[in-house]
Amino acid sequence: EAQVTQNPRYLITVTGKKLTVTCSQNMNHEYMSWYRQDPGLGLRQIYYSMNVEVTDKGDVPEGYKVSRKEKRNFPLILESPSPNQTSLYFCASTNPGGENFFGQGTRLTVV
Amino acid sequence: AQSVTQLDSHVSVSEGTPVLLRCNYSSSYSPSLFWYVQHPNKGLQLLLKYTSAATLVKGINGFEAEFKKSETSFHLTKPSAHMSDAAEYFCVVRNTGGFKTIFGAGTRLFVKA
Numbered sequence: 238e239a240q241v242t243q244n245p246r247y248l249i250t251v252t253g254k255k256l257t258v259t260c261s262q263n264m265n266h267e268y269m270s271w272y273r274q275d276p277g278l279g280l281r282q283i284y285y286s287m288n289v290e291v292t293d294k295g296d297v298p299e300g301y302k303v304s305r306k307e308k309r310n311f312p313l314i315l316e317s318p319s320p321n322q323t324s325l326y327f328c329a330s331t332n333p334g335g336e337n338f339f340g341q342g343t344r345l346t347v348v
Numbered sequence: 349a350q351s352v353t354q355l356d357s358h359v360s361v362s363e364g365t366p367v368l369l370r371c372n373y374s375s376s377y378s379p380s381l382f383w384y385v386q387h388p389n390k391g392l393q394l395l396l397k398y399t400s401a402a403t404l405v406k407g408i409n410g411f412e413a414e415f416k417k418s419e420t421s422f423h424l425t426k427p428s429a430h431m432s433d434a435a436e437y438f439c440v441v442r443n444t445g446g447f448k449t450i451f452g453a454g455t456r457l458f459v460k461a
Contacts, residue, residue, distance in 0.1 A: 268447065278453055279438055279451040280392075280451040282449055282450075282451075285447055285449075293447065331449075335380045335382070336394055337382075337384070337394070337449070339391045341391045342391055
């Protein structure tokens, strides 16, 4: 079954404690991206990757890092989380036609 | 530059009546346009997409959307609402061959019995 898998689904952490949200896809897509969803703002793109070792900033990249060492994996790293990064995060894998396949989401709370 | 404006933050309809969710876009290039649906506490699912073929696009669950270049609109419609349609809907623009994807702020659809 084609899918995008994010982990963890829920995470509560403290300010400044580094964390990683993992994302993996099994569709051999070249393009992957991360979004955050906040009420009234829709989804905003954090980072995207066009292929292995190729990444670029989206609209809200501050405070986030990504890496793409393998085609299937695209982890999101928060080196020093802050409360304003409390949000719902989605990883997406995109086919050549532009259709996004989303993970189930990670609800992050930073206290 | 690209942008997407969903003209209503929420829409309320009665079951069995038509649904209209409005979306205007701005794009410097030929865009690809999408509608996604998000049910409560669920991920996002593609409803339909426009990629420069037919201007009237049919999607899943009876939804359709019409691409109107002159009005830069891509409104989502359904002839008869069902209770299961209650969800949040997102209009999305992506430049053809491009990499950035822009989501609208979303329209929450309420369906009354």
